Amino acid sequence: MTSPTWLCSIRLYSILFSIVMLAAPRAASPQADTLKNTRVDFAVPDAPAFKVLDIEPGTVLRPGSAREVAVSVANFITNGAVLPTGFAVEFAPVLIFGKSLQAYRENPFVHRIRVSVATKADKELGAGLRFTLVDAADLRTEAALTAQLISIGNQTNRLNAECVSELASRGITPDSALFQKELTDCLEKKSVKVLSDSIALLRERTKQEKWNAPLVEVALALGARAPDSLARNLSAANYAAWVSGAWPLGKDGQLLLGLRASLLRDQAGDFNLGEGTLGARAYYGGNSQKAFLETEAVFKTATTTIFGARVGYEFNLFNGFWVDLAVGLKHRDGFSEATSRFTLKVATPE
């Protein structure tokens, strides 16, 4: 007997939620509040698995710096029901398990590889891979920030050494029960907190400066469809590949250009239909909020070209949560129809 659709949705969301939680164990840390206060977000990039299912109108795959895990939930209100029709999780496996900053800096390409899975309306599944070729916004490879932070680390170490010397001259050694308290007091007097606070400020300033830095990505994805809600009846429905690039438009703007090529099944069930899309999106604003204008042209085998354009707004709702709103028009065969989207994106751990 086929399970009810809502039950299957809950199961699938539970699995995806489990992946997120397993991949981000420290999100449950009791001291997570400390971290929340020190973070600034970059916008969450699109997941290829989401895009291959066409959950989000718009064909430009938005590039972005790799995070360990990112989640997207789309189109909450459908046919009057307040339920998401799409859910995606994207994670960077090498980044999650990476243990060497030196290895990351020597080979960021491997660490930035991201895997995504998505579902739509319980009967469609997507899987995607994303490769980052250029990422000038990556804080792990940003030379100026790294040099500044190393300098702060060296100053902190030097203050610790000075305090240890002062304690030793007073006869307080590591064996003493007073050592830890006296060390903390000494470091407070030497304003080590100022150094620690400056880390968050430097990081924030760099993120604000780098929000529109150059990024180039390539992605591949597979969409699969089932006639019912049973996963074993899934069959490949389409393949897609993207090339996306982002470049600064002055200080407050960003231009995204994207190319997408898809292969779809025809009515006989063979992969004979091709689709090519050229898109552009321009942002204006800052890291935490920005307006955008996007347009695309879709060329399909044996059909007329479709043109679309949207205007939208993206903002950081609160730490880790991003909202993407857009309305627009799709034009085909002399007819136009309105389109809209509402996407909530969550990056973890936050």
Add this chain to the structure above:
Amino acid sequence: MPQPTALISKKIRFDANGGTISISLEFDTLLIGTYLLQLREANGNAVVMEKIGDNTNAEDDVFPLPTPARLNDNRTLWIFITLIDQTGDGGDYEVRVKTSQDDQILDTLSSGQKTIQAPSESIIFVSRLLT
């Protein structure tokens, strides 16, 4: 508020007539790790040897102590480490300090597997070298 500096200390026995004692630092993390290594005279603050470094480059973080080995008897090795969260996404870390002589590991001090809870965290490793 910065996290309190963690202190990890131990006495390490070595062979006064053996070969060179060397110290190696290992960082298992994607966070930035910086260090200041000081070898201090027994019962004093006089610094015999000092090295600084970090985990962002390909240079080996391995340092031989003065020879002959017996010179280091009763000296204290201080290693001050600071981990920095450069992305704001947090991260795990483990720092180890290995002391070896004639390619034999005498002892390993470890911070243990930790998750950074502040923009920066410091650890002090203290090894008292004894024959």
